[in-house]
Amino acid sequence: MERIKIKHLFLAFGILSLALACSENNDGTADTEYPVIDASFTESFPQQCSVVKRGKMLVFRARFTDNVALGSFTVNVHNNFNHHSHTTEYGECADDPEEKTPVDPFTYNKSFDIPGAPRTYEAELEITIPDDVDPGDYHFEIRVVDQTGWQTLRGLSIKIQ
Amino acid sequence: MRIVHLVKPLIRALVMVHIGWAALNYAHAQGAGVAGQVTDSIGNPVVGAHVALGGADVRASGHRTATTDSSGIFSFSGVPTGDYRMVVRKVGYADWGTTVSVGRNAVKLAVVLKGGVRVLDEVLVIDNHVERRKQEESLNVEVVSKDFVYRNLGGSLMESLERLPGVQTIGIGSGQSKPLIRGLGFNRVVVVDRGVKHEGQQWGSDHGLELDQFAVGEVELIKGAASFVYGSDAIGGAVDVKPEPVPAPHTRSVSVDLVGRSNNLGYGGSVRAGGRSDRWFVDARSTYRRYGDYRVPTDTVYVYDYAVALPHRRLRNTAGRETDLHFTAGYLGSRFNSILYLSNTFHKTGFFANAHGLEPRRVDAELHDRLARDILFPSQQVNHFKAISRNAIHVRAHHIEAELGFQRNFRQEHSPYVAHGYMPPIFPDTLGIPASLEREFDKQVYSLNVKDYMEVDRHQLTFGLNGELQHNRIGGWTFLVPAFDQSTVGAFAYDRYRLTDRLLLHGAVRFDHGNLRMHGYRDWFPSDVPGGGQAYLVRAAELHRRFNSLVWSVGINYEPLESLLLKANVGKSFRMPIAKELSADGVNYHYFSYERGNPSLSAEQSYQADVSAEWRAGGWEIQISPFYNYFPNYIYLNPTASFDHFYGAGNQVFEYQESRVLRYGGEVHVSRRVGRSLTAEVLGEYLYSRQLSGDKKGFSLPFSPPPSLVMGLSWAPDRKGSPYVSVDYRLAAAQNRIVPPEKKTDGYGVMALRAGVEATVGGMPIQVNMQVQNLLDTRYMEHTSFYRLIELPEMGRNVIFSLRIPVVNKQS
Numbered sequence: 001m002e003r004i005k006i007k008h009l010f011l012a013f014g015i016l017s018l019a020l021a022c023s024e025n026n027d028g029t030a031d032t033e034y035p036v037i038d039a040s041f042t043e044s045f046p047q048q049c050s051v052v053k054r055g056k057m058l059v060f061r062a063r064f065t066d067n068v069a070l071g072s073f074t075v076n077v078h079n080n081f082n083h084h085s086h087t088t089e090y091g092e093c094a095d096d097p098e099e100k101t102p103v104d105p106f107t108y109n110k111s112f113d114i115p116g117a118p119r120t121y122e123a124e125l126e127i128t129i130p131d132d133v134d135p136g137d138y139h140f141e142i143r144v145v146d147q148t149g150w151q152t153l154r155g156l157s158i159k160i161q
Numbered sequence: 162m163r164i165v166h167l168v169k170p171l172i173r174a175l176v177m178v179h180i181g182w183a184a185l186n187y188a189h190a191q192g193a194g195v196a197g198q199v200t201d202s203i204g205n206p207v208v209g210a211h212v213a214l215g216g217a218d219v220r221a222s223g224h225r226t227a228t229t230d231s232s233g234i235f236s237f238s239g240v241p242t243g244d245y246r247m248v249v250r251k252v253g254y255a256d257w258g259t260t261v262s263v264g265r266n267a268v269k270l271a272v273v274l275k276g277g278v279r280v281l282d283e284v285l286v287i288d289n290h291v292e293r294r295k296q297e298e299s300l301n302v303e304v305v306s307k308d309f310v311y312r313n314l315g316g317s318l319m320e321s322l323e324r325l326p327g328v329q330t331i332g333i334g335s336g337q338s339k340p341l342i343r344g345l346g347f348n349r350v351v352v353v354d355r356g357v358k359h360e361g362q363q364w365g366s367d368h369g370l371e372l373d374q375f376a377v378g379e380v381e382l383i384k385g386a387a388s389f390v391y392g393s394d395a396i397g398g399a400v401d402v403k404p405e406p407v408p409a410p411h412t413r414s415v416s417v418d419l420v421g422r423s424n425n426l427g428y429g430g431s432v433r434a435g436g437r438s439d440r441w442f443v444d445a446r447s448t449y450r451r452y453g454d455y456r457v458p459t460d461t462v463y464v465y466d467y468a469v470a471l472p473h474r475r476l477r478n479t480a481g482r483e484t485d486l487h488f489t490a491g492y493l494g495s496r497f498n499s500i501l502y503l504s505n506t507f508h509k510t511g512f513f514a515n516a517h518g519l520e521p522r523r524v525d526a527e528l529h530d531r532l533a534r535d536i537l538f539p540s541q542q543v544n545h546f547k548a549i550s551r552n553a554i555h556v557r558a559h560h561i562e563a564e565l566g567f568q569r570n571f572r573q574e575h576s577p578y579v580a581h582g583y584m585p586p587i588f589p590d591t592l593g594i595p596a597s598l599e600r601e602f603d604k605q606v607y608s609l610n611v612k613d614y615m616e617v618d619r620h621q622l623t624f625g626l627n628g629e630l631q632h633n634r635i636g637g638w639t640f641l642v643p644a645f646d647q648s649t650v651g652a653f654a655y656d657r658y659r660l661t662d663r664l665l666l667h668g669a670v671r672f673d674h675g676n677l678r679m680h681g682y683r684d685w686f687p688s689d690v691p692g693g694g695q696a697y698l699v700r701a702a703e704l705h706r707r708f709n710s711l712v713w714s715v716g717i718n719y720e721p722l723e724s725l726l727l728k729a730n731v732g733k734s735f736r737m738p739i740a741k742e743l744s745a746d747g748v749n750y751h752y753f754s755y756e757r758g759n760p761s762l763s764a765e766q767s768y769q770a771d772v773s774a775e776w777r778a779g780g781w782e783i784q785i786s787p788f789y790n791y792f793p794n795y796i797y798l799n800p801t802a803s804f805d806h807f808y809g810a811g812n813q814v815f816e817y818q819e820s821r822v823l824r825y826g827g828e829v830h831v832s833r834r835v836g837r838s839l840t841a842e843v844l845g846e847y848l849y850s851r852q853l854s855g856d857k858k859g860f861s862l863p864f865s866p867p868p869s870l871v872m873g874l875s876w877a878p879d880r881k882g883s884p885y886v887s888v889d890y891r892l893a894a895a896q897n898r899i900v901p902p903e904k905k906t907d908g909y910g911v912m913a914l915r916a917g918v919e920a921t922v923g924g925m926p927i928q929v930n931m932q933v934q935n936l937l938d939t940r941y942m943e944h945t946s947f948y949r950l951i952e953l954p955e956m957g958r959n960v961i962f963s964l965r966i967p968v969v970n971k972q973s
Binding site: 030032071072073074075076078079081088101102105107109110111113143145146147148149150151153154155 | 464465466467521580582583586587689753799800801802803804805806810811812813856857859860861897898899901902905
């Protein structure tokens with residue numbers, strides 16, 4: 001009798017624990033969404049396989065959105081002469097046939113806070129490409145982070161001529 | 162002749178299990194009684210000691226066995242006249258033997274057992290030390306036998322243990338993994354190997370434990386804080402890996418293990434040879450393992466949006482190989498024993514070539530896909546050497562154990578040079594660093610443990626001292642953690658008080674002192690600095706920190722009924738911050754993160770309450786073990802909302818912070834035996850964690866496993882050597898409680914099949930085990946896998962065959 005009672009008690013406890021385990025604990029508050037680098041933004045530049053000229057200004061344009069609040073973004077341009085590639089894009093561009101050794105490659109690396117923690121932000125940035133840098137294949141990396149710390153990145157392949 | 166030698170111990174074991182008890186109850190008409198009491202060296206009765214009465218000339222069926230009762234008393238009745246050999250055995254004591262002459266009168270014996278080490282012998286078959294260990298430990302402990310490891314053989318030791326509720330792994334590839342106990346891992350779980358804390362690069366998620374799973378005896382898992390025994394780091398739990406049992410007296414033995422795996426074309430083997438005279442023994446083992454790229458149930462994986470085609474569904478460059486060597490020698494006396502363990506493990510594996518960490522890379526697919534077994538760049542290799550001396554001495558009421566250990570963990574990551582951030586585009590050859598050496602960690606550790614067990618009345622006291630000295634050096638062209646030296650010393654006292662036969666009380670206190678000295682590090686290349694111009698950045702400043710910590714634990718074990726065991730434990734644990742948490746100041750390009758340490762962190766503390774109830778009767782076995790855990794200052798790597806384009810070369814800033822954390826959850830294990838050979842079981846685990854303060858207030862902790870349930874059905878007739886078949890269905894819920902940079906993981910169900918049999922071929926007993934993991938080739942992702950962030954699915958169907966051939970040659 002005693003044993004049966006205990007058995008039932010255990011089973012009940014077990015079922016309760018399982019029920020607890022299966023019920024989703026929803027806090028409702030935690031932001032679990034990544035910010036977005038809007039691919040449909042028609043004015044965005046550069047795009048995958050864009051070509052830019054030396055001695056000219058590259059005007060970077062992008063639209064970032066987030067469900068709560070944006071934090072900051074960063075832009076990084078570096079050479080891809082060894083074709084190491086960390087593109088995140090579907091489809092590839094035609095690389096220069098030869099891998100080459102960098103002499104004076106162009107690099108750009110800057111980050112910017114997005115003021116006011118908005119949900120949508122259009123970034124515009126003027127990047128001067130000097131006359132004397134090595135032409136060739138480059139990577140153009142854009143990263144955006146929201147106020148929670150979710151990071152989204154996009155790696156584009158571009159060509160400097 | 163040889164066959165007889167081989168089969169005899171087997172028969173003897175069988176007899177002990179099945180006929181032993183029957184023989185005990187069988188009343189013989191003639192003969193006298195043999196009875197006695199077994200006590201330890203200070204006169205306390207030894208409960209549950211195994212008493213065997215027999216002789217070399219007596220047929221196996223003439224064997225009788227008995228187990229001592231709660232007063233240490235045993236008895237045999239109706240023993241025919243003659244000379245017998247009596248052996249008394251009990252785990253934790255040296256064997257005791259004598260010759261008994263039985264005439265017409267009853268024989269009375271007083272047996273005194275002395276402390277000793279466990280010995281591999283046939284008697285162990287009916288040994289119940291696992292149950293006793295659980296009964297006498299107030300912490301939540303699981304003890305896993307070598308057989309369990311063999312039946313569940315995964316690519317690495319922790320994977321083989323993953324079936325246990327509350328135990329998960331952080332895996333990378335098909336051959337490496339790290340333990341995660343109730344969602345805590347890395348430096349929050351201590352792994353003890355042969356008595357000494359295993360020291361590798363615990364903080365990393367992309368490499369595994371440097372242990373040879375063939376060379377493992379029993380594995381004891383402590384779920385929940387156990388700092389008072391294991392010191393700093395055991396804040397989440399401990400995995401205590403015991404050595405293989407030493408050979409039995411006067412035997413020579415060879416055993417061979419062979420394993421083959423279908424998924425990654427893996428094969429491997431391990432050979433052990435050893436022998437023992439009465440007191441001296443030697444034992445050696447050699448293991449070799451090799452595996453190719455593993456297969457996943459998909460043709461294409463998406464690294465971000467970049468489609469990576471996988472011909473033959475193989476994950477490029479995930480092959481590996483492992484070579485392990487072990488040598489053990491020792492002296493086992495009745496009062497003193499000493500064992501020397503020497504071992505070396507070497508493991509080399511590739512990283513998935515299309516992504517180094519989270520960084521997508523273009524690869525020469527043709528080169529990689531030509532061979533499934535080659536290990537190209539990027540790759541990692543680790544060599545772990547250990548020398549451990551374990552000693553035990555029994556002096557009057559004291560049983561003193563001491564371990565002295567040295568280990569060296571040498572780990573390298575190789576990758577072609579990629580100029581990140583401000584690194585020069587071409588790698589200079591003037592640095593004295595090979596261009597392919599991305600990271601190098603060289604750790605040398607000296608350890609000393611001393612423990613003194615003694616019994617005073619109803620108290621079982623343990624006093625212990627642990628000391629450890631570490632030298633850590635770094636190399637390679639990237640920087641993550643500075644070189645450092647560390648010394649720790651801890652002392653503890655633990656009292657186990659048997660109030661009544663059914664009630665055990667536990668109390669422990671421990672004090673630790675730690676001393677950390679970080680070396681400075683300066684970049685080898687100049688970077689832009691905020692004021693304009695360029696400079697060689699100081700990544701880590703010299704830093705000296707000291708930590709003191711006082712922790713405690715109290716517990717109770719209560720057996721209100723024969724079938725019911727209740728346990729409770731409350732305690733405080735701690736963990737010293739590691740070098741990375743205090744002094745990291747570098748870019749982890751594989752994660753696009755700039756990790757910034759916090760030199761002012763204090764030692765992490767945790768309070769934990771554990772309850773466990775275990776009930777077994779009438780074929781039922783039910784175990785429920787909930788826990789509650791609170792951290793006033795959990796050290797958490799917080800991904801912030803900013804980038805740093807100077808020190809961080811444009812990467813997202815991750816900062817070490819302290820936050821209050823609440824965790825609770827538990828495990829359920831229900832099993833029901835139906836008839837003589839069928840068992841159905843359900844194993845469930847649940848974990849909830851929440852940060853109560855800091856930037857990520859309301860969020861969970863990283864690597865939180867989702868709730869999961871294993872439903873198993875097994876058929877295994879209760880005879881030694883008989884076949885077994887079992888099916889497991891593992892159901893995991895979705896994990897939607899995530900924290901940056903994690904991704905939500907869908908739920909899944911995977912099925913596994915296991916079967917095995919023991920057969921005798923040409924006079925040799927052979928144990929064959931077969932497993933099919935992911936039977937239905939299900940495509941799923943494991944939330945705690947290293948490759949989760951780049952959306953790589955887990956391994957597809959994998960058929961594992963293993964063969965064990967133990968050859969024991971008894972000398973006459």
